[in-house]
Structures are given as structure tokens and as C-alpha cells.
Amino acid sequence: MLRITGGKVYDPANGINGEVRDICIADGKVVANVEGGRTIDANGMIVFPGGVDIHTHVAGAALNFARALTPENQRVAAKFMRTKDTRMGIGGQTPTTFATGYLYAGMGYTTVVEAAVPVLSAKHTHEELRDTPIVDKACCLLMGNNELVMDLLELGEYEKAKHTVAWLISAAKTYGIKAVNPGGVAAWKFGKDAKQIHSPIDGYNKVNPGTIIANLAKIVDELGLPHPMHLHCNNLGVPGNVSTTLETMKLLEGNRAHMAHLQFHAYGGDDWHTMRSESVQLAEYFNTHPNLTCDAGAVLFGNAVTITADGPWQHLLYQLTGRKWGNLDVENETGCGIVPYTYKGSNLVNAVQWAVGLELLLLINDPWRIFLTTDHPNGACFWRYPEIIHLLMHADIRRERVRALPEAALSRIYLADLDREYTLYEIAIITSAGPARALGMKQKGHLGVGADADIAIYNQNPDGELMFRYPRYVLKGGEVAVEEGEIRSTKDGHEFVCQPSYDEKIEDYLKPVFQQQYTMSFENYPVEAERVHGMQIAECSYKKPN
Amino acid sequence: MGGKVSCTLGEVKNRADFILYWGGNPAECHPRHFTKYTIMQKGKFLPEGRKGRTMVLVDIRETMSVKAADIFLQVRPGKDFEVVTALRALVKGNRVDTALVEETGLKLEQLQDLVDRMKRCKFGVIFFGMGMSMTRGKHMNSAALLTLAAEMNAFTKFVAMPMRGHGNVAGADMVLRWTTGYPFGVNLCRGFPRFNPGEFSTVDLLVRGDIDAAFVLGADPGATMPQPGIDTLARVPTIVLDPKVTHTSKLARVHITTSVTGISSPGTAYRMDEVPLPLRPVLKSPYPSDEEVVRRIIAAVEKKTAWLPLPATMASGVM
Ligand SMILES: [Zn+2]
Numbered sequence: 001m002l003r004i005t006g007g008k009v010y011d012p013a014n015g016i017n018g019e020v021r022d023i024c025i026a027d028g029k030v031v032a033n034v035e036g037g038r039t040i041d042a043n044g045m046i047v048f049p050g051g052v053d054i055h056t057h058v059a060g061a062a063l064n065f066a067r068a069l070t071p072e073n074q075r076v077a078a079k080f081m082r083t084k085d086t087r088m089g090i091g092g093q094t095p096t097t098f099a100t101g102y103l104y105a106g107m108g109y110t111t112v113v114e115a116a117v118p119v120l121s122a123k124h125t126h127e128e129l130r131d132t133p134i135v136d137k138a139c140c141l142l143m144g145n146n147e148l149v150m151d152l153l154e155l156g157e158y159e160k161a162k163h164t165v166a167w168l169i170s171a172a173k174t175y176g177i178k179a180v181n182p183g184g185v186a187a188w189k190f191g192k193d194a195k196q197i198h199s200p201i202d203g204y205n206k207v208n209p210g211t212i213i214a215n216l217a218k219i220v221d222e223l224g225l226p227h228p229m230h231l232h233c234n235n236l237g238v239p240g241n242v243s244t245t246l247e248t249m250k251l252l253e254g255n256r257a258h259m260a261h262l263q264f265h266a267y268g269g270d271d272w273h274t275m276r277s278e279s280v281q282l283a284e285y286f287n288t289h290p291n292l293t294c295d296a297g298a299v300l301f302g303n304a305v306t307i308t309a310d311g312p313w314q315h316l317l318y319q320l321t322g323r324k325w326g327n328l329d330v331e332n333e334t335g336c337g338i339v340p341y342t343y344k345g346s347n348l349v350n351a352v353q354w355a356v357g358l359e360l361l362l363l364i365n366d367p368w369r370i371f372l373t374t375d376h377p378n379g380a381c382f383w384r385y386p387e388i389i390h391l392l393m394h395a396d397i398r399r400e401r402v403r404a405l406p407e408a409a410l411s412r413i414y415l416a417d418l419d420r421e422y423t424l425y426e427i428a429i430i431t432s433a434g435p436a437r438a439l440g441m442k443q444k445g446h447l448g449v450g451a452d453a454d455i456a457i458y459n460q461n462p463d464g465e466l467m468f469r470y471p472r473y474v475l476k477g478g479e480v481a482v483e484e485g486e487i488r489s490t491k492d493g494h495e496f497v498c499q500p501s502y503d504e505k506i507e508d509y510l511k512p513v514f515q516q517q518y519t520m521s522f523e524n525y526p527v528e529a530e531r532v533h534g535m536q537i538a539e540c541s542y543k544k545p546n
Numbered sequence: 547m548g549g550k551v552s553c554t555l556g557e558v559k560n561r562a563d564f565i566l567y568w569g570g571n572p573a574e575c576h577p578r579h580f581t582k583y584t585i586m587q588k589g590k591f592l593p594e595g596r597k598g599r600t601m602v603l604v605d606i607r608e609t610m611s612v613k614a615a616d617i618f619l620q621v622r623p624g625k626d627f628e629v630v631t632a633l634r635a636l637v638k639g640n641r642v643d644t645a646l647v648e649e650t651g652l653k654l655e656q657l658q659d660l661v662d663r664m665k666r667c668k669f670g671v672i673f674f675g676m677g678m679s680m681t682r683g684k685h686m687n688s689a690a691l692l693t694l695a696a697e698m699n700a701f702t703k704f705v706a707m708p709m710r711g712h713g714n715v716a717g718a719d720m721v722l723r724w725t726t727g728y729p730f731g732v733n734l735c736r737g738f739p740r741f742n743p744g745e746f747s748t749v750d751l752l753v754r755g756d757i758d759a760a761f762v763l764g765a766d767p768g769a770t771m772p773q774p775g776i777d778t779l780a781r782v783p784t785i786v787l788d789p790k791v792t793h794t795s796k797l798a799r800v801h802i803t804t805s806v807t808g809i810s811s812p813g814t815a816y817r818m819d820e821v822p823l824p825l826r827p828v829l830k831s832p833y834p835s836d837e838e839v840v841r842r843i844i845a846a847v848e849k850k851t852a853w854l855p856l857p858a859t860m861a862s863g864v865m
Contacts, residue, residue, distance in 0.1 A: 064720055064724050067723045068719075068729045071727075071728055071741055074727040074728060074739075074741065075741070077727075079739075080738060082734075082738070087725070088726070088734060088739060089726070089727070089739070090726070090738070090739055092727075094727070096726060096739075120556075121821055121822060123814065124720065128724045131725065147590075188703075190561065190668055190703050318549070318696070324548065324549040325549035325551060325696055326550050327549075327550070327696075328553060329554065329557045329705070330553070330554050331553070331555070331559075332556060335553075516590065519554070519555045519556040520821070524824055
């Protein structure tokens with residue numbers, strides 16, 4: 001039992017905006033009242049629901065590949081010493097699993113979504129998540145280039161495709177699905193890409209990226225998955241890609257969708273020399289289409305490692321940068337590419353990217369539909385979120401930073417014209433309440449009675465960066481996980497999975513196709529339930545409003 | 547710079563119409579490789595199987611694998627790096643000195659033919675074995691070959707993959723990466739991971755005698771290490787977990803017999819393409835699994851008083 005008293009509470013899901021009130025906790029949940037137990041005096045502090053990261057890359061084959069590819073990053077990264085309560089590890093661009101848990105919790109984040117999991121290596125992802133302490137977890141299954149599904153769509157077999165998707169989600173023990181460069185990664189298997197939404201994908205007559213996007217969004221809604229289709233659009237990172245993004249959004253009218261790392265999809269211009277921000281145009285469309293949510297995928301200057309299932313994009317980035325390139329194509333399902341990258345304030349393209357991320361966060365007027373992410377570790381590391389919060393809260397500091405950009409960048413961005421400053425209430429929305437709602441996690445992102453007692457308490461400070469970087473207390477499941485900058489409890493979190501229902505006859509169809517196209521036996525393919533540590537099955541109860 | 551451009555084995559099965567083995571003898575060392583994953587398989591995009599694929603073998607001597615190859619290129623020992631470098635130049639259309647090529651035991655026309663075939667294929671793959679990565683040039687050879695594969699992607703689809711062996715070496719590599727950030731050669735003596743192959747690799751520590759105890763699991767260093775390393779294992783308390791008697795167990799102070807993982811105890815093995823496979827026991831064993839023994843040792847060690855007198859936090863270096 002525990003009581004937090006005297007703090008200003010920011011609980012947007014329940015409309016509480018900085019009121020001083022007590023939060024009571026028993027058995028890991030927020031309750032109406034408690035007698036006895038510990039009291040945390042939160043005078044002069046602010047009380048937030050624990051952060052929820054809706055899109056990050058912290059575990060699995062791709063990230064582990066990146067770790068091996070960049071030992072030079074690990075060498076200069078923060079070190080985590082083994083202690084009585086904590087395991088050793090390394091922070092930096094691609095933190096080790098134990099360090100990932102400590103770093104997220106140490107920042108007040110208590111739920112994270114690993115955004116890119118192939119079925120074939122899902123066992124590995126779950127093993128890593130098991131070794132990621134404190135935080136609760138969920139993952140998205142890579143689906144936009146699954147050839148089993150694409151082949152069915154080519155044959156016009158929508159129902160079979162739907163049952164296949166449901167079977168694959170159940171087999172991989174994931175929470176939702178993500179489509180990455182739909183069709184483009186499949187085409188990359190023969191060195192091609194898919195740049196036009198409405199042109200058939202290499203090797204197909206009927207299926208184009210648009211077909212995949214529209215059908216998957218519909219499938220997710222019909223299966224009742226709590227989280228909409230998570231979508232990484234075609235032409236990520238390419239000048240002029242805003243037209244692809246807008247075309248894609250139009251395909252989604254009538255269904256839900258979550259647009260991942262929107263910053264990387266909001267560019268105008270014809271080439272790298274004329275690239276410009278199209279955040280205004282994109283935000284205008286987005287603001288009038290409530291079926292969509294998005295995350296920022298903001299960029300900060302400094303070192304990053306780009307990791308994505310978008311194989312063709314990574315090949316281009318390798319050619320542009322001349323740096324190391326990792327690629328791993330996954331049979332019948334997806335791919336992955338890794339290129340270390342440095343965002344420089346003096347580089348015109350990077351300056352535009354930096355501005356676009358912030359612009360979208362400021363121009364999309366409903367904070368319940370845009371969430372704070374950096375597409376870690378693509379745009380910047382997750383542990384740099386407080387830097388972004390600080391910029392969102394202060395227009396003058398943003399303008400000062402804009403002045404340091406190359407002259408040529410100024411006419412290509414809108415950032416200096418934007419006066420909006422985020423309130424603490426809005427910060428609580430984009431870091432916690434909003435993503436929890438978009439994920440359909442009813443027990444997360446708020447502090448009402450019955451909520452999971454995942455709570456971050458910060459010393460109130462005009463410097464947003466300082467305030468959010470070092471929480472005074474972090475509670476996870478009602479236990480004090482972090483106190484005064486020290487990890488106090490490392491109890492493992494849960495992993496949330498969905499098990500949408502499917503027609504069991506689909507296995508009769510899948511089995512022979514599988515034996516032909518895969519290299520392991522069908523029986524070895526699904527992830528065993530025992531492998532998912534602290535598994536909690538979430539309901540598939542979403543219903544499309546009429 | 548290069549990197550590592552790879553794929554899972556099913557991609558090879560479904561798509562690879564050009565397969566190059568370099569410095570390996572898969573027919574004898576990976577006997578199921580041809581039939582299960584590569585040349586003999588019918589694939590989604592290669593319905594005609596073997597007929598649709600070209601196989602090239604590069605090695606310093608004729609092995610059993612030569613019979614399976616369409617083209618065999620015999621390289622002089624220690625000249626792999628030179629051949630790869632010449633190929634990289636030819637791929638880019640640069641002039642290559644005939645005389646320099648001939649020092650490798652091959653002819654310029656042979657290399658040009660190889661490059662033409664590589665560029666013409668739809669999906670090329672290079673498998674490289676110990677003969678490539680453990681001879682003169684060592685990791686420089688693998689790095690050059692990986693770079694060749696990366697650079698080929700400017701022309702067509704190309705990937706490369708090492709032919710790894712020794713049980714679950716890929717699995718150990720994976721777990722070390724996610725727990726320490728590094729794949730091997732990790733030193734935890736300071737309470738956090740440090741990586742320096744050549745200094746902290748097992749062979750270096752053993753040869754220098756820099757250890758005062760050894761715990762050996764799923765390996766037989768007593769059979770493969772240089773003599774000074776073996777001497778170290780014999781000198782210090784060495785504990786071996788192994789289902790059978792090995793060279794190492796014979797010189798160990800303690801040998802705990804364990805059940806065979808994959809036969810009598812469950813587990814996970816990672817394939818050479820880093821795809822995890824569940825292992826299911828088919829027989830019962832009177833012996834405990836490796837995992838159970840390790841857990842019991844950890845539990846016993848935890849009963850001892852902590853030796854680390856440090857506060858609960860520690861962060862050094864730069865974020
Ligand atoms: Zn991402």
C-alpha cells in the first residue's frame with residue numbers, strides 16, 4: 001500500500017490538469033483510498049501516468065544485428081555496472097536489454113512497444129523482451145510484405161488472407177501488426193522497390209502497395225485488434241514523399257490506422273538539394289481525419305543507428321553515406337537494414353528533418369493523435385526524449401536553435417513561425433495518455449481507480465529537459481522502481497499479446513505452402529506460450545463504429 | 547565500407563540462382579546444406595531446382611564438394627584476399643593487372659567470367675567457410691568478401707553468409723550481444739562489459755594464462771586450443787559441463803555429466819542464419835540439463851556475501 005500526496009497530478013484521460021490530489025495504490029493498482037503503508041510526499045512535484053512508447057526498436061534480430069555491427073558505439077556509451085539488484089549492460093544507441101529496462105524506467109517510461117517483429121525470429125524477440133526488466137511490453141508483427149498474405153490477395157482470397165493474418169499474430173504472440181514499405185521489401189528480395197502506391201509490385205499482377213495497405217487496415221479492424229494497423233509508408237526518407245503519404249492516407253478513409261514516424265514521410269522537393277518541409281500540408285489533412293493517429297519519429301542532431309525493415313531504403317542510405325551496411329532478408333516475410341548515421345545541424349537535409357519532426361508535433365492540433373517518438377534508434381535514442389519535450393514547451397528556444405541552422409534551410413521549414421508551446425497537460429498526453437489510448441490499453445496511461453499503478457513523479461522545474469530526464473520517483477505496478485536516480489526494484493513487467501480468432505482450417509492451407517517455402521518445420525514455427533514471459537492476453541474487442 | 551548483407555536460408559532456397567562457396571567443404575562439413583537449403587532444393591522462384599542454379603566453388607584444394615560445383619576455381623593458399631580484391635575491381639569496371647591475378651593461381655579471364663555471371667544472376671549468395679576466415683588475412687578476408695557482396699547490390703541482388711559450425715555457437719553469440727552489446731571476446735571483470743578480440747578472446751586469455759578458473763560449457767577447448775592454452779586449463783580449476791568425456795573433461799578438476807540438449811533436454815539453437823529453432827527432448831536422461839546445473843551453481847553463489855561493495859548506481863563514460 002502506498003499514498004502519493006501533495007503532488008500536482010496530470011491525468012489527461014480523467015481530465016485532471018495539475019490539481020493537487022492524493023493517488024492511492026494497493027496491489028499494483030490505483031485505488032480510491034488506502035489506510036497505512038508508505039507515503040510519498042510529492043510536494044513541489046508533478047505526478048504523471050508512466051510513459052508509453054508506442055514505437056521503438058529495443059529487441060530482436062534486427063537490433064541485435066545492429067549491436068554486433070557497431071561495437072564502436074558501445075565503447076563510448078554509458079556503462080551499467082553490475083550491482084546487487086541490477087545486471088551489467090551498456091546504454092548508447094542500441095542498449096543491451098537490461099540497460100533498456102533501466103533507461104526507460106529511469107526516464108519515467110513504463111510501457112514500450114517493439115515495433116518490428118518477423119514471425120520467423122519472434123522467439124528471439126520474446127527472449128530479449130524477457131531480459132528487458134521493469135517495463136511492460138508488446139510487439140507489432142511485420143506484415144506488409146508477407147508473401148503468404150500477398151499471394152492470397154493476388155488470388156482475391158480476402159477471407160483466407162484475414163485468417164492467415166490472425167493465425168500469424170497468434171503464432172508470433174504479438175499485439176498488433178505493422179506494415180513497412182508495403183510491397184517494397186518483398187520486391188527488394190530481387191533488388192527492387194515499390195515506389196508507386198497504385199503500380200503492381202514486382203512479381204505480382206494485381207497486388208500493389210495500396211492493395212496491401214487497404215486490406216490490412218480492414219483486416220485489423222475486422223479482427224477487432226485493440227491497436228490499428230501500424231503503417232510505415234512507402235518512400236520513407238525520400239524528398240517529395242509527402243504525395244505518397246497523402247495518397248496512402250486517402251486509402252485509409254473508413255478504417256483506423258497508426259502512421260509511424262510521420263516525420264520521415266513529410267518532405268517536399270524533387271531531390272536532396274531541393275528537399276523541404278511539407279508538414280503544413282500533411283498536418284492539414286491529418287487534422288481533418290480522426291481515423292488516424294501517428295507518432296512523430298522526431299530527429300535530433302547527433303549519432304544514430306538506422307534500423308528498419310525497409311531494405312531498399314537502407315541500400316540507398318548505404319550508397320549515400322558510404323558507411324557500414326547490414327541487411328538481413330527474412331524468408332517470405334520481411335527484411336531488415338542497418339546503417340549507422342549522424343544527423344548534422346550543418347547539413348541541409350538533416351536540418352529539414354529536425355524541423356519537420358517538431359513542426360508535426362506543433363501543427364497537429366489534437367495531442368491525442370500524435371505521440372512522442374524518435375523511432376529509436378533511427379531519429380535519435382529514446383533516452384533523449386526530454387530534449388524534445390523541452391523544445392516543445394519553449395518557442396523561444398526553438399527559434400534560437402533555428403537561427404543556428406544553415407541559411408538555406410530557413411526558407412524550407414516552418415518551425416520559426418510556430419508559437420505553440422506545449423503545456424504539462426499536453427506533454428502527459430503525447431507521452432502517456434495518448435499512446436495508451438491508441439494502443440487500446442485501458443489500464444495504462446491514466447491514474448483513475450483501476451489503472452495499473454505505473455507512475456512517474458518529477459521535481460517541477462522550468463527546465464523541461466532536466467525535469468523529465470531525472471524523475472524523483474518511478475512506480476511500476478505499484479512498486480518503487482526508481483527513487484532519487486537509483487534503480488530500487490527490477491521486477492519483470494508483463495508482455496501483452498493478442499490472440500485473434502481464426503478458422504482452424506486455415507492450417508490445412510498454410511501447412512503445404514509453408515513446407516514448400518520455408519526451411520523449418522511447420523510445428524517449429526509458432527512461438528510457444530512458455531517463451532513469452534508474463535504473458536497477458538488482451539481482448540480483441542474493437543468494433544468499427546457504424 | 548562494407549558491412550554484412552545477408553538473408554535467412556529460405557531466401558537462398560527460394561531465390562538464389564547463383565551460389566558461391568568460398569573456402570569451405572559443405573559436402574563433408576555441412577552435409578545437409580546442399581539438400582536442405584541450397585543447390586538441390588526446388589524454390590518458390592526456382593521450380594526447376596538444381597538446373598536453375600549455378601554453383602561455383604573457390605578453394606585451395608579439390609574436396610568432395612567439387613563434384614557438386616559447376617565451376618571450380620583453385621586459388622593458391624593465402625591468396626584469397628588478392629582474388630577478392632581483383633573481383634571487387636572488376637565489378638566496378640577497373641583495370642586489373644594480368645600478372646597480379648596470375649600470382650593467385652587463377653587467370654584474369656576466369657575472374658572476368660565469374661564477375662559476368664555474378665552480374666547476370668537475379669539473386670547471388672556467397673557462403674564462406676573456415677578456409678577463408680581462419681587462414682592468412684583472417685577477418686580481412688571475410689571483410690573483403692562481405693564488401694564484395696554489398697557492392698554487388700549496385701548491379702543485382704547479392705548476399706553473403708559465413709558457414710558457421712560447432713553446435714550452438716550462433717546462439718551464444720546472440721545472447722552475448724543482447725546482454726553485453728558484444729558478440730564474443732567480452733570481459734566483465736570491471737563489472738561492465740568490455741570488448742577486445744585479441745585481448746579478451748578465450749584463446750588469448752588461456753594462452754597468456756590470465757585466468758584463475760575456467761568454466762567450460764558446450765565446447766572442447768582442450769582439443770582445439772594451442773598447447774599453452776591447454777596447459778592453463780590443466781593448471782587452474784577447470785569445470786566442464788558435458789554429456790560425454792572430452793579432451794577438456796579429462797584435464798578438468800570437475801566434470802559434471804549433463805543430458806544432451808536437443809535429445810534429452812529442451813532448449814533453443816540458433817541456425818547459422820541466426821534463426822532460432824526450438825529443441826525438443828525425445829529421450830529421458832538421468833542427468834540434469836546444462837541449464838539446471840548452471841542455475842544451481844548461481845543459486846549457491848548467490849548465498850555467498852556480495853563481493854561488490856559499490857552503490858546501486860554507476861554510470862561512466864559519455865551517453
Ligand atoms: Zn520504426
